[in-house]
Amino acid sequence: MNGPMNRRDCLKVLGLSGLATGLGSSRSQAQNVGESSGFQSSVLASHKVQSGWANATLVNGKVIQPQRELTILDSTDVLVVGGGPAGVVAAIAAQRAGANVTLVERYGHLGGLWTGGLVLLVLGHIVQGGKQVCQGIGEEIMGRLDKLDGAIIDRRSGVNPTVDAEAVKYVMVEMIEEAGVKTFLHCWGVDAIVNDNAVQGVVFESKSGRQAILAKIVIDATGDGDVFASAGAEFEHRSHNVGLVYRIGNLDRIDKDKAGDSPAPKRIGAHTPVPGVNWVNLRGPEVDGLDVATLTRMEMSHRKYIWSHIQKTRQTPGYEQVYLMETAPQLGVRITRVLQGLSTVSLDDLKAGTKFPDVVGVGGSESGNHGPWQIPYGALVPTKVENVLAAGRCISAEIRMADLVRLIPNCFVTGHAAGAAAAVAVQDGRRPRDVDVAKVQKILTEQGAYLG
Amino acid sequence: MWPFAAGTNSLRWVPSLSPFVAASAAIAARAVPVAAGLEIIVGVAAMLRRRVFCRWVCPTGSCLEGANWLGCRLKRNPGRWPSMGRWIVLLTLGGTCLGYPFLLWLDPLALLAGVFTTFGLAAVFALTILWPGAWCGRICPLGAFQDLLHAGFAPVRSLFVAKRDGNAEAGLSRRVVLGAAVGAGSAGILCFAQRNDTPAIRPPNARTGPHFLGLCTRCGNCARVCPTGVIEHDVGGHGPASLLTPVLSFRNGYCREDCTRCTEVCPSGAIRLLRVQDKAHVRIGLPRVDEEICLLSDDRECSECARWCPYGAIRYVFSETLYCLTVQIDPQKCNGCGACEAACPTKPRKAIVVLPA
Numbered sequence: 077m078n079g080p081m082n083r084r085d086c087l088k089v090l091g092l093s094g095l096a097t098g099l100g101s102s103r104s105q106a107q108n109v110g111e112s113s114g115f116q117s118s119v120l121a122s123h124k125v126q127s128g129w130a131n132a133t134l135v136n137g138k139v140i141q142p143q144r145e146l147t148i149l150d151s152t153d154v155l156v157v158g159g160g161p162a163g164v165v166a167a168i169a170a171q172r173a174g175a176n177v178t179l180v181e182r183y184g185h186l187g188g189l190w191t192g193g194l195v196l197l198v199l200g201h202i203v204q205g206g207k208q209v210c211q212g213i214g215e216e217i218m219g220r221l222d223k224l225d226g227a228i229i230d231r232r233s234g235v236n237p238t239v240d241a242e243a244v245k246y247v248m249v250e251m252i253e254e255a256g257v258k259t260f261l262h263c264w265g266v267d268a269i270v271n272d273n274a275v276q277g278v279v280f281e282s283k284s285g286r287q288a289i290l291a292k293i294v295i296d297a298t299g300d301g302d303v304f305a306s307a308g309a310e311f312e313h314r315s316h317n318v319g320l321v322y323r324i325g326n327l328d329r330i331d332k333d334k335a336g337d338s339p340a341p342k343r344i345g346a347h348t349p350v351p352g353v354n355w356v357n358l359r360g361p362e363v364d365g366l367d368v369a370t371l372t373r374m375e376m377s378h379r380k381y382i383w384s385h386i387q388k389t390r391q392t393p394g395y396e397q398v399y400l401m402e403t404a405p406q407l408g409v410r411i412t413r414v415l416q417g418l419s420t421v422s423l424d425d426l427k428a429g430t431k432f433p434d435v436v437g438v439g440g441s442e443s444g445n446h447g448p449w450q451i452p453y454g455a456l457v458p459t460k461v462e463n464v465l466a467a468g469r470c471i472s473a474e475i476r477m478a479d480l481v482r483l484i485p486n487c488f489v490t491g492h493a494a495g496a497a498a499a500v501a502v503q504d505g506r507r508p509r510d511v512d513v514a515k516v517q518k519i520l521t522e523q524g525a526y527l528g
Numbered sequence: 529m530w531p532f533a534a535g536t537n538s539l540r541w542v543p544s545l546s547p548f549v550a551a552s553a554a555i556a557a558r559a560v561p562v563a564a565g566l567e568i569i570v571g572v573a574a575m576l577r578r579r580v581f582c583r584w585v586c587p588t589g590s591c592l593e594g595a596n597w598l599g600c601r602l603k604r605n606p607g608r609w610p611s612m613g614r615w616i617v618l619l620t621l622g623g624t625c626l627g628y629p630f631l632l633w634l635d636p637l638a639l640l641a642g643v644f645t646t647f648g649l650a651a652v653f654a655l656t657i658l659w660p661g662a663w664c665g666r667i668c669p670l671g672a673f674q675d676l677l678h679a680g681f682a683p684v685r686s687l688f689v690a691k692r693d694g695n696a697e698a699g700l701s702r703r704v705v706l707g708a709a710v711g712a713g714s715a716g717i718l719c720f721a722q723r724n725d726t727p728a729i730r731p732p733n734a735r736t737g738p739h740f741l742g743l744c745t746r747c748g749n750c751a752r753v754c755p756t757g758v759i760e761h762d763v764g765g766h767g768p769a770s771l772l773t774p775v776l777s778f779r780n781g782y783c784r785e786d787c788t789r790c791t792e793v794c795p796s797g798a799i800r801l802l803r804v805q806d807k808a809h810v811r812i813g814l815p816r817v818d819e820e821i822c823l824l825s826d827d828r829e830c831s832e833c834a835r836w837c838p839y840g841a842i843r844y845v846f847s848e849t850l851y852c853l854t855v856q857i858d859p860q861k862c863n864g865c866g867a868c869e870a871a872c873p874t875k876p877r878k879a880i881v882v883l884p885a
Contacts, residue, residue: 199829317846317853319827343827343852357827359853361846381851423835443832443873479831 146279146288150258152178154498155291157265157278160188161484162468162491163297164248165213169495170295171255173519175502177495178289179252180263180280183405186248188299190484191241192406194321196348196355199236200440200483203448206234209438212525214488220247226349234444240349260289265298268307274462274507275307293498293508294464297491300366301413301470309458310416314475318371319360319408320378324386325401328352335394344389344398353401358382358408365409375407410469410482417472418509419454421481431528434513436493436520438528439486442479449480450528453513456494462507467494489525496520542587543747543795546637547571548617548673553796555624556742574674575681582664582671588636588652589664595653599660609662613672615707620669622711627719627742628769630711636670638747638795718769727884728766729776729813729864731759731790732783733802738769743798746772750790750799756781758866759790774799776812778866778882783812785838785865808839813864813882817855822879824853833868833880842868855880 109119130142156167159181167179181188189195198218201210208215218237221228227243230236252259260280267279269288277290296303301311324344328351345356358378363370386400419432421439432452439449455472456465466472467490469482480486496519501511517527543549550567573580582589616631623630632638639648652663664671719738727737731750734740751759751774762775774790776783791802802810815833823830824844833855834842841861844853864882872878 197829317844342825357829359824359827359829359844359846362844385851443830445832445871445873476835479835 146286149260149280149284149287149289150178151277151290152176152258153291153502154178154293154295154495155180155278155289156257156295156297156495157303158182158188158297158299158468159186159248159259159261160297160299160468160487161190161214162299162487162494163188163295164252165217165488165491166295166297166467166495166498167257167259168213168251168255169492169519169523170499170502171257171495172523173496173499173503175499176258177255178258178260178291180260180265180278180289182262182264184261185245186252186259186261187241187244189406189408190239191244191248192404193408194241194323194355194402194404195408195484196238196241196321197236197346197357198239198484199442200480201485202234202236202444203441204444204446206444207448208233209440209448209526209528210485210488212488212492212520212523214485214492215524217244217247217251217488220251229347229349238346238348238355243349265302266306268294268303268464270307270461273308273460275303275464278303292463292502295467295491295494295498296464296470297467297494299409299412299469301415301466304415304458304461304464304466304470305413307458307461307464309461309464311413311470312416313364313366313413314411314478315362315364316409316411316478317359317361318363318365318374318410319358320375320382321355321357321404321408322382323348323353323355323401324389325353325399326397327354329397331394331396333394335392338393341389341392341395343385344395360408365407365412371407371409378407379403411478412470414470414478415455415466415472416459417455417466418457418459419452419472421449421451421455421471421473421477423474423476425449426477426480435527436497436513436516437486437489438526439480439489440483442483448528451486451490451493453493453497453511453516456490456497457508462509463501465494465498465508467491492520492523492525496523496525542640543635543637543745543749545570545581545585546635546670546795547574547677548620548635548670549632549638549745549747549795551673552621552624552629552632552745553743553798555621556627556629556739556796571674571677574677578678579671579674581674582668586636586670588640588649588668591640591649592652592656592663595656596660599657602657609659609666611666611672613665613667613669614676616667616669617673617676618707619711619714622708622713623715623718624711624742625708626712626715627738628715629742629745630715631669633746633772634667634669635745635747636668638745715769726766728762728770728773729882729884731774731776731799732788732807732812732863733791733810734774734799735797740798741769741773743796744773745796745798747795748772748774749793749795750774753789753793755787755789756784758783776866776882778869779878780870782836782867782870783865808861808863811863811885813866814859814862814885815857815864815866815868815880815882817857817880818877819854821874821877822855823874824855825850827852830873832871832873836867836871837862838865838867839863 109122130144132139132141153175154170154177156163156179164186167177171177183192202208224243228237228239230238263280263282265278266281268275269277275294277288279288345354348355389395389398426449432450434453435450436453437451468487471490473481497511497516500515501508545566547567547570570581620630620632656663758776758781759774760777761772762770788802788804791799819825839861841858843856845856847854866882868880869878869882872880
């Protein structure tokens with residue numbers, strides 16, 4: 077509610093609050109805590125006015141957050157923050173390698189931008205000549221999608237497949253549970269717990285309030301580098317296109333006679349496993365994907381554009397039945413924070429085909445027009461802060477490599493590497509920078525990863 | 529690469545030995561080219577002693593020795609060949625005057641070093657087996673050019689050498705006029721026919737337009753040393769005068785930012801020497817984007833041309849009106865190397881194509 081409150085608003089608020097007070101008091105009087113009410117809802121706890129609760133307060137025009145103790149929700153070996161392609165693969169890899177793993181994800185589903193962002197086309201698992209470089213747990217996910225009906229199409233060699241987001245969410249839940257990874261959804265990591273320059277865990281905000289999870293090693297698979305940034309690691313803050321993907325339906329009801337020879341309208345996207353449904357990409361302007369006002373502006377602007385674009389498409393003869401099915405729950409933020417790692421993935425190394433002794437993965441190509449490129453372990457390790465590893469799009473990579481690093485299969489690969497390395501670090505009681513990379517490579521190979 | 533595995537410089541030296549190539553280049557460039565300088569020695573030697581280069585140095589001639597021997601062993605009775613070398617020389621130099629060096633590529637050294645190495649040398653071999661001596665004596669323009677030098681120098685030489693050759697051609701001047709006139713006339717017609725043809729993309733630091741066509745030996749040195757294989761021989765895409773000259777095609781590669789090899793091996797100065805540090809500022813062409821087929825106009829996830837541009841000349845700019853990204857090329861940074869075109873994934877036509885500047 078913007079602007080000054082008018083009389084009607086004021087009456088509404090008063091009326092509603094009165095009603096709420098009345099309901100609350102009568103309910104709590106009628107029933108004790110923990111007792112079944114016989115309805116679909118029970119009282120879990122009854123809160124009276126509390127004393128000693130330390131809210132943020134306004135002190136001399138500044139909002140001050142008081143010191144307070146947080147509940148420790150969990151204590152684990154490896155904590156993976158972010159349940160996208162990198163985080164899920166990292167969690168499974170570390171758990172299979174013998175570590176106890178906890179995975180937290182800010183949304184109510186796994187898959188990150190792959191599912192929530194409706195990035196359904198899986199680009200980047202192949203290189204020039206059609207060779208598939210993304211193997212291991214990432215390929216296992218794809219293999220499970222193969223077995224499901226209507227989960228994935230275009231699974232031929234040398235071709236980029238397209239998935240169904242719901243199938244991916246389902247498969248990821250299945251695999252995470254089978255691996256035995258403890259998972260918390262609806263948890264937004266907000267702060268790293270740091271002692272002596274070493275990360276000890278992460279603080280989360282959720283409907284349960286602010287809580288902490290302690291861990292020996294934290295894998296930052298947030299995409300935005302939320303954990304390493306708050307822990308004080310060196311990073312680059314970059315802008316990139318922020319878009320919003322959407323799906324449109326009824327493409328199987330295009331009246332071809334009516335459409336005639338006139339060219340098909342542009343931006344009607346590409347096919348998906350669901351018949352008659354296309355997914356449509358949107359690049360959007362190059363902005364700061366960390367600025368909340370910008371994100372809001374993008375979300376609103378894109379919605380207006382998408383709606384008008386679909387109306388225009390519907391005016392094309394033959395396309396009258398096409399409709400906007402859904403917009404992605406997540407805004408398409410491509411790149412924000414990028415770690416400054418012990419080593420950095422560079423385009424010159426890609427061109428030269430550089431082999432790294434500490435290779436932990438091989439990246440693929442966007443359009444199959446170049447060869448494989450090795451990812452050194454150092455690209456996951458921050459230069460300064462200890463006990464945290466990066467995975468996914470925020471690993472250390474120069475700007476011209478960002479669009480390759482952020483591809484889904486390449487996120488699988490770096491996630492897999494981070495998971496295996498974290499498990500080795502926990503087992504040997506070492507800092508990530510001191511990990512025996514040969515051991516990591518051994519685990520990765522055993523888990524089916526391709527290291528070139 | 530056979531027969532010059534020693535490095536790229538040996539390639540430059542081979543056609544540079546030819547005073548015929550040098551004379552043609554000098555006419556085309558309207559200046560004496562500062563090439564290796566060795567061709568002057570060869571030329572002076574030819575003036576003093578008849579065909580001394582052919583006897584002692586010519587690598588093509590040496591290669592043909594075996595064929596000669598074989599041809600003689602076969603005891604064929606070769607018919608008499610007309611002496612064509614002189615006409616080739618006159619036609620070529622006359623043509624060069626008006627911008628097209630007709631048969632310069634028949635120079636035995638250009639032939640050996642260049643585009644015809646495999647086929648040309650094989651053809652000359654076969655010819656020599658069938659008609660021993662026909663190439664060296666009757667066709668080879670370099671041999672004929674040396675003869676011309678020798679004959680032309682006869683009056684001067686007689687001052688030093690006691691015995692006159694008695695070999696100086698009578699009516700040489702008439703032939704010179706006739707041959708050169710035919711060459712110049714045909715070249716003029718050719719260049720006139722050429723004027724409306726599509727310009728080609730030439731190697732970096734190449735001379736432009738008719739100047740290039742007049743200078744280029746068609747020896748193929750540049751194409752041979754190009755590490756990315758983007759220099760191809762024109763097979764008729766850019767008019768008759770451009771035939772066999774080097775043209776750049778970026779479908780599968782680009783002109784590397786760290787390479788100037790083609791500029792180092794050009795024997796005639798059609799491609800001028802270029803330093804690596806100057807390469808970014810020497811325009812080869814300028815790319816143009818076809819918005820209709822560019823993946824960005826369909827909001828697809830592609831960033832190839834910008835990623836592969838070695839000079840950071842490409843940016844994607846969001847258009848509020850189109851509500852999609854458009855490719856923006858900075859002509860100040862771009863030199864037309866073709867990395868964008870090579871990387872562009874659209875098929876069958878590339879959305880970004882380098883055009884002649």
